[in-house]
Amino acid sequence: MDDGTDAEYLAYVNGRVTALRRFAFLLCGDGHQTDDLLQETFTKLYARWPRICRVENVDAYVHTMIVRSFLDEKRRGWWRVGLFDSAPDRPTPEPAGFEEQTVVRAALSQVPPRQQAVLVLRFLCDKPVDEVAQILGCSPGTVKSQTSHGLNKLRRILGDRIPATNGEGGWR
Incomplete structure (x- = not known):
């Protein structure tokens, strides 16, 4: 250019x-x-x-x-090309105080990718349904149903360990 x-x-x-x-x-x-x-x-x-x-x-x-x-x-999936002859060094441990974030991150990783994208866009990035639908190339109804399914899956995964939200879409 x-x-x-x-x-x-x-x-x-x-x-x-x-x-x-x-x-x-x-x-x-x-x-x-x-x-x-x-x-x-x-x-x-x-x-x-x-x-x-x-x-x-x-x-x-x-x-x-x-x-x-x-x-x-x-x-x-599994067929990604590995670029290392051996496993890379282990990452440094997270600083203290990230327990809830770690729990949520681990739970999110168990949710199907499309539902995970919807939940991140809706609740962590605070995007409206219509904008999420535009980003994902689907209908607002699909976003709503994927949100519902994703939240239900998170509830099943987290059980009693559900962290409190700060009321603005993020976790405290």
């Missing part, structure tokens, strides 16, 4: 990378997978930037790209 759009792309990515990283982490719960999702998304975004920069809501478009990359990754 030599028509000045490189600067626009860099300005967008640099301005939104923190929020997009948080969003991707909420979806997958793993720092390395988050980085992979963002790298894949930013690469595709760069290739399509001349068209995408004219879209009315670029953030919604990029959120859709991240969710689709996340769902595609979940569909790949």
Whole structure:
């Protein structure tokens, strides 16, 4: 791109990378997978930037790209290519005080990927049903039913360990 759009792309990515990283982490719960999702998304975004920069809501478009990359990754399953000869070093332990987040993250990882995406978008990113439907490319009714099924699955998984919410869609 030599028509000045490189600067626009860099300005967008640099301005939104923190929020997009948080969003991707909420979806997958793993720092390395988050980085992979963002790298894949930013690469595709760069290739399509001349068209995408004219879209009315670029953030919604990029959120859709991240969710689709996340769902595609979940569909790949067991046959993913391993890049290591041996297991990588163990991650450093989480700082104290993250017990509820750890419980929720573990429970979310057991929910089917599409329901997981709906729950993250609806409750952790506080997106309205219509915007989630647009991001996932489905109807608002599908979002509502996936939300219901996902919440029921979380309730079954968590049982008595359900953390309290702060009333704004996030956990305290």
